[in-house]
Amino acid sequence: MSNDALLVLDKVCKSFGPVQVIEDVTVEVHAGKVSVLLGENGAGKSTLIKMIAGVHEPDAGQILFNGQPVRIRDTKTSEALGIATIHQELNLVPSMTIAENITLGRAPRKIGIINRRAMRKIARDALAKLELDLDVNTPVGELGLAQQQLVEIAKALSLDARVLILDEPTAALTTTEIEHLFKVVNQLKDQGVGMVFISHHLDEIAAIGDFVNVLRDGKFIATVPADTEESELVRLMVGRDIDAQFPRVATEPGEQPLLSVQNLSDDQLKDISLEVRPGEVVALAGLMGAGRTELIRAIAGADKYSSGTVKVAGKKLASFDVAAATRAGIGHVPEDRKTQGLVLDASVAENIGYATMAATAKNGLVDRKGQKARAQKVAERLRIRMSSIDAPIRSLSGGNQQKAVFGRWFTAGAKVLLLDEPTRGVDVGAKVEIYELINEITASGGCVLMASSELPEVLGMSDRVVVMSQGRIAGELATNQATQDAIMALAISNVHREEEMGIK
Amino acid sequence: MSSVATAPKKGFDFKAFLANNGALVGLVILCLALFIATPRFLTGPNLLNIGIQVSTIAVMAFGMTFVIVAAGIDLSVGSVAALSAMGSSYTVTTAGLPDGLSIPVGLAIGALSGWVTGAMSAYGKLPTFIASLAMLTVVRGLTLVISDGRPISTSSSVSWLGDDLGPIPMPIIILLVSGLLAAFVLNRTVIGKNAFAVGGNTEAARLSGIPVKRVLVTVFVISGLFAALSGMILAGRLDSAQPTLASGYELDAIAAVVIGGASLSGGVGRISGTLIGALVLAVIRNGLNLLSVSAFWQQVVIGAVIAIAVGFDVLRRKNVKH
Numbered sequence: 001m002s003n004d005a006l007l008v009l010d011k012v013c014k015s016f017g018p019v020q021v022i023e024d025v026t027v028e029v030h031a032g033k034v035s036v037l038l039g040e041n042g043a044g045k046s047t048l049i050k051m052i053a054g055v056h057e058p059d060a061g062q063i064l065f066n067g068q069p070v071r072i073r074d075t076k077t078s079e080a081l082g083i084a085t086i087h088q089e090l091n092l093v094p095s096m097t098i099a100e101n102i103t104l105g106r107a108p109r110k111i112g113i114i115n116r117r118a119m120r121k122i123a124r125d126a127l128a129k130l131e132l133d134l135d136v137n138t139p140v141g142e143l144g145l146a147q148q149q150l151v152e153i154a155k156a157l158s159l160d161a162r163v164l165i166l167d168e169p170t171a172a173l174t175t176t177e178i179e180h181l182f183k184v185v186n187q188l189k190d191q192g193v194g195m196v197f198i199s200h201h202l203d204e205i206a207a208i209g210d211f212v213n214v215l216r217d218g219k220f221i222a223t224v225p226a227d228t229e230e231s232e233l234v235r236l237m238v239g240r241d242i243d244a245q246f247p248r249v250a251t252e253p254g255e256q257p258l259l260s261v262q263n264l265s266d267d268q269l270k271d272i273s274l275e276v277r278p279g280e281v282v283a284l285a286g287l288m289g290a291g292r293t294e295l296i297r298a299i300a301g302a303d304k305y306s307s308g309t310v311k312v313a314g315k316k317l318a319s320f321d322v323a324a325a326t327r328a329g330i331g332h333v334p335e336d337r338k339t340q341g342l343v344l345d346a347s348v349a350e351n352i353g354y355a356t357m358a359a360t361a362k363n364g365l366v367d368r369k370g371q372k373a374r375a376q377k378v379a380e381r382l383r384i385r386m387s388s389i390d391a392p393i394r395s396l397s398g399g400n401q402q403k404a405v406f407g408r409w410f411t412a413g414a415k416v417l418l419l420d421e422p423t424r425g426v427d428v429g430a431k432v433e434i435y436e437l438i439n440e441i442t443a444s445g446g447c448v449l450m451a452s453s454e455l456p457e458v459l460g461m462s463d464r465v466v467v468m469s470q471g472r473i474a475g476e477l478a479t480n481q482a483t484q485d486a487i488m489a490l491a492i493s494n495v496h497r498e499e500e501m502g503i504k
Numbered sequence: 505m506s507s508v509a510t511a512p513k514k515g516f517d518f519k520a521f522l523a524n525n526g527a528l529v530g531l532v533i534l535c536l537a538l539f540i541a542t543p544r545f546l547t548g549p550n551l552l553n554i555g556i557q558v559s560t561i562a563v564m565a566f567g568m569t570f571v572i573v574a575a576g577i578d579l580s581v582g583s584v585a586a587l588s589a590m591g592s593s594y595t596v597t598t599a600g601l602p603d604g605l606s607i608p609v610g611l612a613i614g615a616l617s618g619w620v621t622g623a624m625s626a627y628g629k630l631p632t633f634i635a636s637l638a639m640l641t642v643v644r645g646l647t648l649v650i651s652d653g654r655p656i657s658t659s660s661s662v663s664w665l666g667d668d669l670g671p672i673p674m675p676i677i678i679l680l681v682s683g684l685l686a687a688f689v690l691n692r693t694v695i696g697k698n699a700f701a702v703g704g705n706t707e708a709a710r711l712s713g714i715p716v717k718r719v720l721v722t723v724f725v726i727s728g729l730f731a732a733l734s735g736m737i738l739a740g741r742l743d744s745a746q747p748t749l750a751s752g753y754e755l756d757a758i759a760a761v762v763i764g765g766a767s768l769s770g771g772v773g774r775i776s777g778t779l780i781g782a783l784v785l786a787v788i789r790n791g792l793n794l795l796s797v798s799a800f801w802q803q804v805v806i807g808a809v810i811a812i813a814v815g816f817d818v819l820r821r822k823n824v825k826h
Binding site for chain 1: 705709
């Protein structure tokens with residue numbers, strides 16, 4: 001590519017101890033262009049970003065800014081060059097207003113006193129650049145995640161950022177919010193801001209990117225135009241062809257339901273009834289806040305519900321009792337593995353063993369040998385990549401961490417798997433492996449209830465789709481007859497049964 | 505980070521050892537310095553003296569380790585130690601019950617106090633800081649009520665806890681036995697592993713079917729038991745149960761656990777580390793006494809040591825996790 005690049009990482013290398021994480025990688029960022037970084041978890045994307053942000057310095061190779069070699073020693077240097085990073089975890093103070101956040105640490109002052117009027121003006125100007133209509137006096141904590149993200153981008157722009165790094169900005173956003181974000185990104189392109197964009201969603205690349213830098217195992221593979229075929233991108237990223245992104249093998253379902261939920265109600269759940277038979281995968285679709293997570297958690301015993309029953313293989317489960325649900329054969333893979341699924345300081349073996357630790361203990365002593373042996377077995381079966389079974393689970397990549405949560409329930413012999421966004425933040429290769437696990441469960445007579453926001457996943461991996469809207473079941477579709485449009489139509493259907501039936 | 509990871513695999517990895525055992529290294533350096541500074545440090549009587557000094561704080565800190573590993577804190581241990589010492593003595597010397605009941609009553613008081621603190625925070629949803637702060641005052645008050653503010657003489661079995669067994673003082677024997685017991689429970693039993701899981705990530709533990717509330721109550725009961733034992737050792741050494749016994753000891757116990765490498769945010773902690781932490785505090789006090797440093801300055805030094813020890817630990821962790 002040409003030499004007019006804003007920022008160039010020129011053949012950079014980085015090792016941590018004996019492990020070479022980045023090897024001869026070259027990435028260019030051009031003004032007014034979006035440069036996509038694509039690679040599986042562990043391919044080196046975050047290390048690369050950290051080099052640009054001044055967290056790590058390259059061992060070899062150089063960084064050019066406006067054609068001049070620079071050393072980005074620390075985050076301050078990076079900031080001074082006009083580089084800003086929008087992380088998945090936002091750096092905002094929830095209790096402070098938008099204006100205070102945008103001017104954090106550099107509030108305009110008059111004789112030592114903060115000039116609130118000037119502060120609000122800076123904030124309003126920053127929001128105006130993004131055509132955002134928000135009151136700058138609103139505490140950031142009252143905004144939704146998507147708006148907080150935009151505030152953070154506004155903050156970066158008011159610091160005259162010329163290079164913006166967006167680290168998986170769409171991971172937690174709804175479709176509409178993503179569209180809005182892309183609109184903003186396009187405005188920034190027009191303003192000449194160079195951007196680096198990271199996403200696991202291949203469809204977003206063509207929508208927003210200009211060119212794609214593919215990394216694999218820390219090595220630079222190729223730079224290709226953003227309109228490259230998805231299958232080609234996957235091949236570059238994974239290094240092999242993936243036969244099918246959604247390898248669902250349907251099983252003839254059994255007669256008697258394995259999981260049955262009757263008239264489950266709570267603050268956010270209204271009279272939910274559904275059945276899942278052995279061998280079936282039922283997907284729960286719906287917008288954010290439709291009650292999918294709440295339903296999954298209620299069935300798993302994680303949250304209380306006010307009325308209704310949950311039965312596994314015909315036996316009624318006690319409400320709000322995870323241990324009872326576990327004994328009945330329920331396994332729950334929660335929405336967020338870091339905060340709900342794993343004890344990050346504990347080892348892989350311990351994390352896999354938590355659901356079975358008490359049951360396998362003898363006289364109150366942990367069966368450490370057995371725990372390790374069982375974990376080792378399941379880790380091999382699920383192809384969990386790790387340095388050892390005693391390694392802290394923190395050191396594994398996202399996909400492998402997620403497989404360890406699955407491994408916990410495989411070890412416990414769970415027959416009913418409740419999956420909440422099972423492949424969020426998981427790369428393509430590991431995604432397919434997780435889908436194969438789902439197939440294994442149904443092939444062996446288990447069943448799966450899967451809440452997912454990714455419609456391709458819903459359509460690709462389920463046998464039936466139950467669509468939720470405002471805490472109710474809005475409808476059900478056989479997957480082979482369902483389309484994205486049909487699901488969305490149900491998801492946004494407003495069910496006003498309360499008014500119709502005149503309930504107080 | 506890189507230098508640690510590139511160390512050769514063969515032989516003893518000295519740098520990794522240093523990084524993982526900062527408190528132990530500090531303790532050794534401290535002892536060497538005192539050995540050079542004063543001939544009175546490395547003598548039998550002085551070492552036994554340090555052993556006795558460290559036993560009360562260390563035993564208390566062993567129990568505290570369970571609570572801190574489970575991401576809680578127990579401020580009530582000093583008061584619990586006093587009430588247990590008082591109760592165990594009162595049973596025999598004032599109420600006239602058989603001497604054999606003395607120690608069991610003391611331990612029961614500790615367990616019950618711990619249970620109340622644990623239940624307040626697990627079922628009453630009070631933060632452990634507040635629940636145990638309330639118990640600190642309540643339990644100290646009860647101690648004063650029972651004793652009417654006056655010391656009472658200990659039962660003979662409690663006095664025995666402060667005696668010698670041959671050449672070795674009983675407190676040191678109790679220290680070693682209770683340390684081994686605590687390490688065993690923390691690392692090998694379901695109770696201990698549950699404490700790590702709850703402290704490391706409460707929600708993940710709950711969603712795995714671990715009874716989080718029961719775990720929280722259990723660690724406080726354990727803390728209460730160790731505090732009671734510590735209180736009775738202290739009373740045994742003095743041959744009297746003072747109403748102000750062990751006041752302020754909770755802070756030394758917390759300091760020992762934290763110097764020993766435990767994290768106040770939970771999920772991390774070792775009994776051996778806690779013992780080293782308690783030894784660091786005791787050796788510094790002893791050394792400053794031997795060097796005739798004024799008691800006022802000693803407080804300044806101890807505070808600085810706590811800050812430095814934990815500061816190093818924070819730095820080390822940051823490097824490991826990069």
